[in-house]
Amino acid sequence: MKDAVATAGTVASLVLLVVVAVPYLVVTNPEAPLSAYYAAGSVGANSVAFLAVIAAVVFLSGPRGNAEPDLVAGIAVVLGLAMVVLSLLWATAIDETLLFSFPPEAAWIEYHRWAVVALSAVVAVVAGVYAREVL
Template identity: 50%
Template sequence: MERERIAPYIGAVGCLVLAVVLSAPYFAITTQTQLLGDYYSAGPLGVIGAIFLATLGVVIFLSSVRGRADPELVAGIMLVVGVAIFGITALWAVSIDSVVLFSFPSNASWIEYHRWVSLAVSGVVAAAAGIYAAAVY
């Protein structure tokens, strides 16, 4: 019963943190707008879809906690969405061209690690969705 109660909160917080982490370069780097566009659209899908799904994930996770939706339905939806978020983020993280990655100004050198932090946080979202689905079913 404890996992069923805690997992949606962890998932919602993970989704919120992921949306903030993935959006950080957009707000922190004010120059090099074309380079930011190339960074976010790297790979076949880019990462914008993961930001959208993470934002949506907050609402979906909390809908079962608030009693607005069936917990089994929410667990199933978030399992699919969590795996999709992780897949999109992983595909994006390994597809970023090193030329794009190392073309940012020196004061934005943290961007070299940004993709791996994003991937780790998306893994937390997928794990929370899996734990919630296992607890509910």
């Protein structure tokens, strides 16, 4: 069961990484304020993406035997909680004026930040389940 949970954590971390990157890939209008959007707040969204990559590697290292499962569980929980906090700091710091300065075809960007927060919470929950399975 713990291998399945670790796999779920890896997948959730990679999905979070993709969701963070979606505006970079989809919004092609050069006048869209993407850099301001990602840099909002004191931490920005790129910190969440960075931690998602690390979390994917951490979740992979447990079942492969590269690290002790209890150490992996602890690191995964800390990373999951850190992603939730950082994504909340970023999402709440985005000014509404900035969101509405995107072109009309990118109106979905208003909900993107909350999708990042929700997926960060999923990673944190999976990390908690993994810790419970290991310990």
